[in-house]
Amino acid sequence: MISFIFIFSILGQPEFQSPANAQFILSIVYNADAGGGNATIPLNVYHPDEITTNQSANIKWQNPTLGIQYPHTVTFIRADNNLTIPKISFNLSNHSSLIDSKFQNAQNDKAAAVDVNAEILPTVISANGSITYLDPYGNLGGDGAQYNFTGTEKYVNSGFIWPEGHVPKGFANITSFTVQFEKQGVYHFQCLIHPEMSGNVTVTPPNAPMGISISDFGK
Numbered sequence: 001m002i003s004f005i006f007i008f009s010i011l012g013q014p015e016f017q018s019p020a021n022a023q024f025i026l027s028i029v030y031n032a033d034a035g036g037g038n039a040t041i042p043l044n045v046y047h048p049d050e051i052t053t054n055q056s057a058n059i060k061w062q063n064p065t066l067g068i069q070y071p072h073t074v075t076f077i078r079a080d081n082n083l084t085i086p087k088i089s090f091n092l093s094n095h096s097s098l099i100d101s102k103f104q105n106a107q108n109d110k111a112a113a114v115d116v117n118a119e120i121l122p123t124v125i126s127a128n129g130s131i132t133y134l135d136p137y138g139n140l141g142g143d144g145a146q147y148n149f150t151g152t153e154k155y156v157n158s159g160f161i162w163p164e165g166h167v168p169k170g171f172a173n174i175t176s177f178t179v180q181f182e183k184q185g186v187y188h189f190q191c192l193i194h195p196e197m198s199g200n201v202t203v204t205p206p207n208a209p210m211g212i213s214i215s216d217f218g219k
């Protein structure tokens with residue numbers, strides 16, 4: 001049986017990768033950035049911040065900030081969530097203060113429904129409030145979590161996404177986050193560390209990119 005993985009980047013050229021397993025897989029991955037810049041001027045932006053995708057594609061965020069331990073999250077919080085989400089601060093010059101403040105916040109905010117671990121690690125809170133911690137290395141590249149939205153989730157979080165090679169001691173080696181969507185709609189996302197960072201994923205019906213019907217191959 002022929003087997004391949006097709007990876008298409010909206011920011012660069014399409015590239016082919018050889019799959020490790022023998023199963024027939026057709027997976028399209030759109031690459032996006034959470035953050036950017038460098039040690040002098042880190043950028044608190046998503047690029048792109050408005051993403052249109054379809055139900056068969058994956059979106060993979062990475063953190064391209066150069067040369068420093070500077071995290072972002074990609075966090076989907078439903079508007080009617082009834083969750084209290086503790087604020088996280090990040091001190092670029094003193095990483096220990098990040099670790100201290102995250103636990104302080106948790107202790108100070110007794111009403112917090114969202115544990116700080118659910119901010120730092122890949123986490124899903126379902127419609128009924130149950131919390132699931134995702135495998136931090138569960139995506140195709142093994143460098144971040146993979147999550148397939150059902151569309152009813154209250155909270156879906158990447159955990160802290162670090163620039164490759166710049167993960168501080170004591171944190172999971174997470175440098176990406178990959179999601180896929182079952183239901184059409186608009187999904188708002190934001191960064192838990194930088195409130196000025198936000199964006200939307202608009203999920204459209206399945207189509208036939210490159211003239212190939214994904215659903216035909218999936219059966």
Ligand SMILES: [Cu+2]
Nearest residue numbers: 072073191194
């Ligand atoms: Cu951020």
